[in-house]
Amino acid sequence: EMLGSKHDHLEEHLHYDSFRRLAFMDHFFDKEITLEEFRQSLYVERGDFVAASYLSKAKAKASQGLEVLCFERKGKLLLAGKSSPLILQKRISSKKNGIIKVAYTLKNVGRTEMDMVFGVEFNFSIGETEARKGLDERQVKSWIFKDAWRGIQIILRSKEMVDLLAAPIETISGSESGLEKTYQELAVLLQKRFILKPLETKEHVVELTLE
Numbered sequence: 646e647m648l649g650s651k652h653d654h655l656e657e658h659l660h661y662d663s664f665r666r667l668a669f670m671d672h673f674f675d676k677e678i679t680l681e682e683f684r685q686s687l688y689v690e691r692g693d694f695v696a697a698s699y700l701s702k703a704k705a706k707a708s709q710g711l712e713v714l715c716f717e718r719k720g721k722l723l724l725a726g727k728s729s730p731l732i733l734q735k736r737i738s739s740k741k742n743g744i745i746k747v748a749y750t751l752k753n754v755g756r757t758e759m760d761m762v763f764g765v766e767f768n769f770s771i772g773e774t775e776a777r778k779g780l781d782e783r784q785v786k787s788w789i790f791k792d793a794w795r796g797i798q799i800i801l802r803s804k805e806m807v808d809l810l811a812a813p814i815e816t817i818s819g820s821e822s823g824l825e826k827t828y829q830e831l832a833v834l835l836q837k838r839f840i841l842k843p844l845e846t847k848e849h850v851v852e853l854t855l856e
Contacts, residue, residue, distance in 0.1 A: 662686050664696045666814060666832060668853075669747055671695055671733060672764035673722050674836070677808055680781040683834055684812035691761060693720045694733060702734075713738045719754070722761060729755040731841075743856065749849040753841035764836035765851055768814065769799060773831050780811035790831065797855060803835055804850035810834040 663686055664670070673692030682688045702715035714737040721728050734750040753759050772794035782788065784806040790799045801809075811833045815826045839847055 663690070666766075666768040666830070668767045669735075669737075669851075670766040671735075671749075672766060672834070672836075673731075674762040674764060675724055675760075677762050677836055677838065678764075678810075678834075680779055680810050680812060683810045683832070684779070691724060692722045692731070694718060699735070722759065724759060724761055727757065729753070729757060729759055731755070731759065743854055745853045747851050747853075749851070750846060751839060751841060751849065752846040753843055756843050758843065759839070759841040762836050762838050763849065764834050767801070767833045767835075767853070768830050769833065770830040771795070771799065776811045776831055776833075777813045777828065779813075780809060782809040785809050790833070800852075800854040800856065801833065801835065802852040802854070803837075804848075805837065807835040807837045810836070 671692070671694040672688075672690060673694065674688060675691050678688040697718060697720065699716040699718045702717055704712050704714060716735045716737070717732065719730060719732045722731050732750075732752040732754055734752075736748040736750075738746045740746070747765075749763075749765075751763065769790065769792075771790060771792035773790050774793060776790055785803075785808075786806060787800060787802040788809055790801075790811075792798065811831055813828055814830045814832050815828050818825065818827050835851060837849065839849075841847060
């Protein structure tokens with residue numbers, strides 16, 4: 646028996662993700678991607694970091710005495726048709742007031758200059774009515790997402806200005822009334838352009854707070 650559809654042109658909403666949608670996912674692009682490219686997974690991944698393994702380094706101590714988890718990966722970026730090596734380090738610390746801080750270090754270990762966009766992706770299973778319509782915000786340092794389901798809010802902060810994209814992740818499922826779109830979670834991307842000269846290192850700090 647054929648199921649009907651509660652939405653017109655439902656096939657136009659079918660898009661397939663290249664990776665599992667998790668948190669603190671590391672993307673590299675050759676230019677800033679658009680909201681529709683993010684929503685439909687139409688962007689080109691220029692690095693080999695997002696679904697790869699990282700080397701776990703020895704734990705360190707933060708100034709407050711808290712442990713810091715350290716991860717590192719030496720990967721490659723394909724920029725302007727050339728493969729260039731990059732070392733990405735992540736230092737993750739958690740504070741008692743509900744803050745998770747991730748300090749990134751990007752080091753160009755190649756012989757040519759790198760001009761790329763670094764993006765950090767989050768996916769939140771929250772009831773955020775406004776953001777579910779789509780967000781495309783330029784040059785922001787913080788943003789608050791309100792979860793109507795649990796009565797909490799998630800705050801994302803960046804040490805420097807970033808571009809923020811947010812798009813709903815929906816699945817198509819069948820019900821008694823036919824096929825329909827079902828909201829699952831909210832995908833969020835913080836993206837920033839970096840230019841790295843050979844052997845140059847730059848840092849990028851992102852914080853996630855639950856209140």
